[in-house]
Amino acid sequence: MINPARVRQFSYTAGKLTKADPIDAVVLTAFDRVFVPAPRDSAPPGRASRLAGAVARTLAVAERLQADTCGESALAKLSTD
Numbered sequence: 001m002i003n004p005a006r007v008r009q010f011s012y013t014a015g016k017l018t019k020a021d022p023i024d025a026v027v028l029t030a031f032d033r034v035f036v037p038a039p040r041d042s043a044p045p046g047r048a049s050r051l052a053g054a055v056a057r058t059l060a061v062a063e064r065l066q067a068d069t070c071g072e073s074a075l076a077k078l079s080t081d
Helices: 004-014 021-034 047-080
Strands: none
Touching: 004 021
Protein backbone atom coordinates (compact mmCIF):
# COMPACT_ATOMS: atom_id res chain seq x y z
CA MET A 1 0.00 0.00 0.00
CA ILE A 2 1.10 3.51 -0.72
CA ASN A 3 0.75 6.42 1.68
CA PRO A 4 -1.07 9.18 -0.29
CA ALA A 5 0.74 11.94 1.62
CA ARG A 6 4.07 10.47 0.59
CA VAL A 7 3.03 10.39 -3.07
CA ARG A 8 1.75 13.99 -2.85
CA GLN A 9 5.10 15.08 -1.41
CA PHE A 10 6.90 13.18 -4.18
CA SER A 11 4.65 14.88 -6.77
CA TYR A 12 5.28 18.29 -5.19
CA THR A 13 9.06 17.86 -5.29
CA ALA A 14 8.83 16.71 -8.92
CA GLY A 15 6.84 19.85 -9.79
CA LYS A 16 3.70 17.93 -10.80
CA LEU A 17 0.88 19.62 -8.90
CA THR A 18 -1.95 19.33 -11.44
CA LYS A 19 -4.75 16.93 -10.56
CA ALA A 20 -5.36 14.93 -13.70
CA ASP A 21 -5.53 11.17 -14.19
CA PRO A 22 -2.73 10.98 -16.81
CA ILE A 23 -0.40 13.02 -14.58
CA ASP A 24 -1.38 10.98 -11.51
CA ALA A 25 -0.58 7.79 -13.41
CA VAL A 26 2.85 9.12 -14.41
CA VAL A 27 3.61 10.25 -10.85
CA LEU A 28 2.49 6.93 -9.33
CA THR A 29 4.60 5.00 -11.85
CA ALA A 30 7.65 7.17 -11.12
CA PHE A 31 7.06 6.83 -7.37
CA ASP A 32 6.89 3.05 -7.70
CA ARG A 33 10.17 2.98 -9.63
CA VAL A 34 11.96 5.14 -7.05
CA PHE A 35 10.50 3.65 -3.87
CA VAL A 36 10.44 -0.10 -4.33
CA PRO A 37 8.75 -1.61 -1.27
CA ALA A 38 10.78 -4.05 0.78
CA PRO A 39 9.59 -7.66 0.63
CA ARG A 40 7.38 -8.62 3.54
CA ASP A 41 7.88 -11.60 5.76
CA SER A 42 5.46 -14.46 5.36
CA ALA A 43 2.34 -14.51 7.49
CA PRO A 44 2.55 -16.01 10.98
CA PRO A 45 1.77 -19.73 11.19
CA GLY A 46 -1.93 -20.48 11.33
CA ARG A 47 -3.01 -17.15 9.87
CA ALA A 48 -3.57 -18.56 6.38
CA SER A 49 -5.71 -21.41 7.71
CA ARG A 50 -7.79 -18.99 9.83
CA LEU A 51 -8.28 -16.79 6.78
CA ALA A 52 -9.27 -19.79 4.64
CA GLY A 53 -11.80 -20.80 7.30
CA ALA A 54 -13.27 -17.30 7.41
CA VAL A 55 -13.56 -17.22 3.62
CA ALA A 56 -15.26 -20.63 3.59
CA ARG A 57 -17.77 -19.51 6.24
CA THR A 58 -18.47 -16.28 4.35
CA LEU A 59 -19.08 -18.18 1.12
CA ALA A 60 -21.38 -20.63 2.91
CA VAL A 61 -23.43 -17.78 4.37
CA ALA A 62 -23.61 -16.05 0.97
CA GLU A 63 -24.80 -19.26 -0.69
CA ARG A 64 -27.40 -19.80 2.04
CA LEU A 65 -28.66 -16.21 1.67
CA GLN A 66 -28.86 -16.60 -2.09
CA ALA A 67 -30.75 -19.87 -1.75
CA ASP A 68 -33.13 -18.32 0.78
CA THR A 69 -33.74 -15.30 -1.45
CA CYS A 70 -34.28 -17.41 -4.56
CA GLY A 71 -36.50 -19.83 -2.68
CA GLU A 72 -38.69 -17.07 -1.24
CA SER A 73 -39.16 -15.40 -4.60
CA ALA A 74 -40.01 -18.74 -6.21
CA LEU A 75 -42.54 -19.49 -3.45
CA ALA A 76 -44.06 -16.03 -3.85
CA LYS A 77 -44.50 -16.58 -7.57
CA LEU A 78 -46.10 -19.98 -6.99
CA SER A 79 -48.52 -18.64 -4.41
CA THR A 80 -49.74 -15.85 -6.71
CA ASP A 81 -50.40 -18.21 -9.66
